[in-house]
Amino acid sequence: MKTKLISVGDEILIGQIVNTNAAFLGERLFSSGFPVDKNVVIGDEEDVLLSELSDSDKNYQVTIITGGLGPTHDDITKPALVKYFNDKLKTDYKVLDHVRNIFSSRNIVMPHVNNGQALIPENSEVIWNSNGTAPGILIKKKKKVFIALPGVPYEMKPMIDEIVLPFLKNYFADELKSVYMQKTILTTGIGESSLNELIGDVNDVIGESKLAFLPSSSGVRLRINVTAKSSKEAESKIDTIEFKLKEKIGDYIFGYGEEDLESVIGDILRKNNLTLSVAESCTGGRISSRIVSVPGSSEYYIGGVCSYSNELKMSLLGVKKETLERFGAVSSETAVEMAEGIRKLTDSDVSISTTGIAGPDGGTAEKPVGLVWIGLSDKNNSFAMKFLFGDNREINIQRSSQRALEILRRHLLNIKIIF
The missing domain is CATH 3.90.950.20 (CinA-like)
Structure with missing residues (x-):
């Protein structure tokens, strides 16, 4: 199962915003059995997106695009999808009512351009966006899926958790033969090199699993990645690795996952x-x-x-x-x-x-x-x-x-x- 992420937006390339979407998607997809194999960032250029779609079509079962679904001229994701799949747009009236309701609930006159957000490719399915005006798009092609989502994190994240991931797990159920699991251990008060020395031969600790050192000015995060045939086996592998790490560096471990020292x-x-x-x-x-x-x-x-x-x-x-x-x-x-x-x-x-x-x-x-x-x-x-x-x-x-x-x-x- 090969998965690709495409982040669309000039604002990412020029450093105006940080691409937090890719980090969120990478973590969610990995833990759901769809580890990301390729992650690309492109500008608001339709030809570049068309080239990436061609690459996805040839090499990946799952492609998720974020960004470029807005109502303005520089939002190129929907036009590129229509062109690549030789499709045409239709109005989804349920989406149109939703968009109108959002504007009316805020006592704002809806600009005419926002009517275009209810246009979706005919041969696609709507991924409902409860928190915004841009619906997601799902296209299926010969056991491959292309998913386009808004780039606004507040809108995209619940769409992933509530709709996209459940769909992917069901759609590819017969092909998900491995369980992927990860755990992050938080350390502080010791540098990356010194931590590595205390751990010693990493292979003795992790076996065939993976251990990544992620240093920052406040400490070093240790990310354990394991692959197994079942969740129980994956949890057992993580527990074993964690036990071995605690024996060697336990005093420096202060937490796990998203915890902070305070x-x-x-x-x-x-x-x-x-x-x-x-x-x-x-x-x-x-x-x-x-x-x-x-x-x-x-x-x-x-x-x-x-x-x-x-x-x-x-x-x-x-x-x-x-x-x-x-x-x-x-x-x-x-x-x-x-x-x-x-x-x-x-x-x-x-x-x-x-x-x-x-x-x-x-x-x-x-x-x-x-x-x-x-x-x-x-x-x-x-x-x-x-x-x-x-x-x-x-x-x-x-x-x-x-x-x-x-x-x-x-x-x-x-x-x-x-x-």
Whole structure:
């Protein structure tokens, strides 16, 4: 079973938007037994789409096109399909009523051009779009299918989950002989190369399955891909690989799939009935922002202080003037006093702090750009750790906030804090 994706739109090619549709489709199709073999992006050029349709017709059983179904002159997907399959358009009056209702419900006079969205190829089927005016198109040809969907993610995603994938599984039921399954393991606090060294011989861990390393400034995602004859066998393979990985890198694993570190920490705090506070300097509120992005964070997050200036470090957090004069704002001593100060100010169970030189200016030979001290304080102990995160300001802020949260996670779970 070979599957191809075609994303249509000049806006993707020129970098005006990110092609998140392809990532969504790749994940959904893989887990449904239709791994993507080819993924192409083309501009709003009818001849180019016709060439891609010809390639699909020769080499692929499933082709899914996103984009180019709107009502304007640069929406070329529908005209190209009509031309390639030597078809003609007809009005689908159910779609036309739907389009009219959308405009009337918003108290907007429908432009005449939108009538064209109810035109579909005669030898096709409508894929219903409950969230927009552009219906999807399904064309069958000799046990091959061509599917065109709107490029708006909000419209396309439910069409895939509710209509397209169930159709594909049923239509190709006799040919789906393998089960494809994947699981993503989230790690942080360790680089890709070091993680690879800890894992050792990957083949001993995964056998005939696949393991991908996906690094970012906040950590490394490990994606396990397995193929099996049944779902039970696929789940067993994933469980075995995950067990072996946990034996080797368990301390660095903080979650799975779409989880994020702030949500994981929130669960730990909630389960242990603990409260948290944050004092930030170089991260400028990034940590607090991440924490409060989690629904229900008010159960454990008391609050924070963004003390960028020395004056606020002293007046709000109680950092001693002598500490700042002797050791400087970017120091272990200041980080500790910031963490202790915010914990006492809020009466929280645990607190974290950051102070550093985010860059690109402000560094010295002794304290270069990228130097960050991260502090932690609870009712039993206070400490700070030193890091060098490089000379990119945004990456420094990302890495500092991620590392601070990871230090907190390890502290809460009594995992040795080594980086």
